[in-house]
Amino acid sequence: MRCAGCWSPGGRFVTQQVSGEEDASVRALLGLDPQARSDPWTLAVAQSELTGAGLVLDAGVEERLTTRFTDIAAFVAYVRSVPWSVPELDAKLMRDRLAELHDRCVRDGAIEAVTPRFWLVARRPS
Secondary structure (H helix, E strand, O other): OOOOHHHOOOOEEEEEEEOOHHHHHHHHHOOOOOOOOOOOOOHHHHHHHHHHOOOEEEEEEEEEEEEEEOOHHHHHHHHHHOOOOOOOOOOOOOHHHHHHHHHHHHHHOOEEEEEEEEEEEEEOOO
């Protein structure tokens, strides 16, 4: 996290972040080890880092949202847009798993991934 103006007395830092848990959800859908790429990036970790840097926390909220993919092409496009989540993604090698996910989309109308987000506001004391 960077906060150029927040280092001035009274400066504010406002951010919205993606929790590290999102990688685990996407990896689980693909049948991969959910913990292999997951990191402990959470609201609590961010708050700890900011208070450790001398900022005062004003507000922060964490939410566990759900992203629904109604077809496998949308899911693959999403995974390719976040390559750090599944660096080993190879649609040819994962053909069987992707076919299973496609069948779930057709049968159930969608597949879902957990997309945890958090935001927080901190400030430098005057």
